[in-house]
Amino acid sequence: MMVGRQKITVLTYNFILQDNSPYSIEIALLDNAFVDRWKRYMQDISVRLPEIKWNFYLGRCMASRLQDIGFYRYLEKLRGFSKGLAKLHDAFEFLHYFNLGNYEKELADLEFLIKNPKELRQSHLNIWHRHFTTQATEWYSKRMVAPEGLSQETFDAIHTLNQYVHDLEILTYIHLKNIDVIKGKIVSYINCTDSREFEISHSLFNETNTIYTDPFEFDPSTDSYRHTVWLNEDIKGKDQFKAWLEEDDLTASDCTGNLFLTPNLVLDPDYVFATIIENPSWQEQHAKSGKSLNRWPVGDILNLESIDWSILSDAVVQSVVLDEKTLWART
DSSP: OEETTEEOOEEEEEEEOTTSOEEEEEEEEOOSHHHHHHHHHHHHHHHHOTTOOOEEEEEESOOOSHHHHOHHHHHHHHHHHHHHHHHHHHHHHHHHHTTSOOOHHHHHHHHHHHHOGGGOOHHHHHHHHHHHHHHHHHHHTTOOOOOTTOHHHHHHHHHHHHHHHHHTHHHHGGGOSGGGGGTTOEEEEEESOOTTOOHHHHHHHSTTTOOBOTTOOOOTTTSOOOOSEEEOOOSSSBOHHHHHHTTOOTTSTTBOOOSBOOSOEEEOTTOHHHHHHTOHHHHHHHHHHTOOOOOOEEEEETTGGGOOGGGGTTOEEEEEEETTEEEEEOO
């Protein structure tokens, strides 16, 4: 596509709305070495995995305070998420029983929280999620020896930690002051896999096909960051954006950027990531971490001002087109 006298590469997602009408989001990809590598990666995946189905998730970035979800809905969430706390208890109990970690404190905390879910705080979830990243690293590195005959159960227990930690965030984010920095801002996700879907994840990110981000680095102090499309956070830990919002430790070993390429993207029309980057508190903690950010922007939404996000809540991705070549099409 030509914009003025400049040729730009456009990534297009074509949707079918609930009323069966077509809709498109066009993204002008950035012109740099990292995005060039990502484009080749997308083209390669389309050949290797033509059966991929794409999903679109529209939503608020995060709940900000109690009034954002409503008191009675909050009480309903408390009752429902007591079940999530019980699932976490079962997972930690399994890992503890089979000597895959000492989780006496976690089990005691969860026994209390199951009865008193309103006492749950993000500090609990930060610790539990770090246990997930530790266990997942041991599992995927093949250093972990699962109990005989219980390989699947071990895998399920590990990923239960991740799933229910994220599910419970709606109860803890209402207590976090950093969340107010992005209150009311929207991000959406276009992806083909997530933390609950493992078959495609394995095909994308197995030992043979994982494409690492080395030697590229992204540094917001020198690189342009006011963009509306970013690489998704497909990592075992959490990035510096999420860590700061959750009042976690940005220096922790599992707080990383993207270590490998992913086809999944985040649409950021309200500049959530830029807003965080420009916050003095985030800047101070980022500097103290001594780490590169390594969450890459990949482009900008071309038709941003004309998009009616409200009609996209049930949109189905029909095709993905890169530089006028269809990479995937839903049959």
